Amino acid sequence: MNDTARRMREVCRYDFTDERGRLIFQKIRYAIDNPRPNERPKTFRYFDPGKYGGIGGLGKPAGADRLLYNLPAVLKAIRRGDVVHWTEGEKDADELIKRGYVATSVHQGANKVTREQAAWLFEAPGVVIWVDKDEDTPEVGAHDAAMRRDHLVQLGFTGTIEFRRARGPWGGLKDVADHLAAGYTVEQAVVCNPFRLYACAARWSSNANRRAGYAR
Structure with missing residues (x-):
């Protein structure tokens, strides 16, 4: 072309x-x-x-890689005792924010989250980690979600952690934005089985990231 x-x-x-x-x-x-x-x-x-x-x-x-999206609002919500929704992208976070939820993301894309970014959520009572459903490379979204949880656990996080994903089969609704645009509520999202998610994440490689379109 x-x-x-x-x-x-x-x-x-x-x-x-x-x-x-x-x-x-x-x-x-x-x-x-x-x-x-x-x-x-x-x-x-x-x-x-x-x-x-x-x-x-x-x-x-x-120093950009230490920051979370929507950081001041997230910190204020944590002081109130609110659960924080952690998505893979800013668009997804914005869709949740529009509906009154506390949401954040990182800027780097899948599997690039840093320990410094996770540390901002250390005092949250709970974190909902949203899993992207990459159709041809499901291990990419699974590994990214697992990586976010692992950073929290390694920091000594004591709050609750839950994995959620969009409804429907792989290859359908990919992320939070798709899920909400289809008319589903946050409460109707699928709660992921952590053992199955980690089994999928174990197949991840940097090549999978590139195949999914994450160049770096």
Whole structure:
């Protein structure tokens, strides 16, 4: 396909702030019109507002990998004693937030979560970890969810942890956003069996991440 037909369109920007609400960076979501063969119809870039002496520019600032999405609201909710929903992407978190739930995500994509990010949730009474259902590579979403739980456990987290996923068979509704768009409620999500999830996660490899479209 001729690349002149390929076009990137900005869809939205996700703000990542520190705990005080100060903007640290934005993750920009693009839709790709007429993608190349085997290319995903979406991609992401970073905007650093502090770059070039405050003019701003594309790029991920140092320290970005310690931050969670919607961080100030998450910390406030934890102090209230609320359960936090932890999704694989910002779009999913936003759909839950619209419905009154406390939700967060990481910016890096599947299987890139850090211990520092998980540490923000240490005092939450409970965390609901949402599992993405990657059709051809189910081990990718399973491993990412297991990785989030493992970080919490290794930190000494004492709250409850529950895995949930969208209703329906693999290859149907993929994530939280799909589940809610189909008219289901959060309470109608499937509660995952941890043993089965970890068995699936054990098949994960970095090659599976690449096949699922996570280039890095």
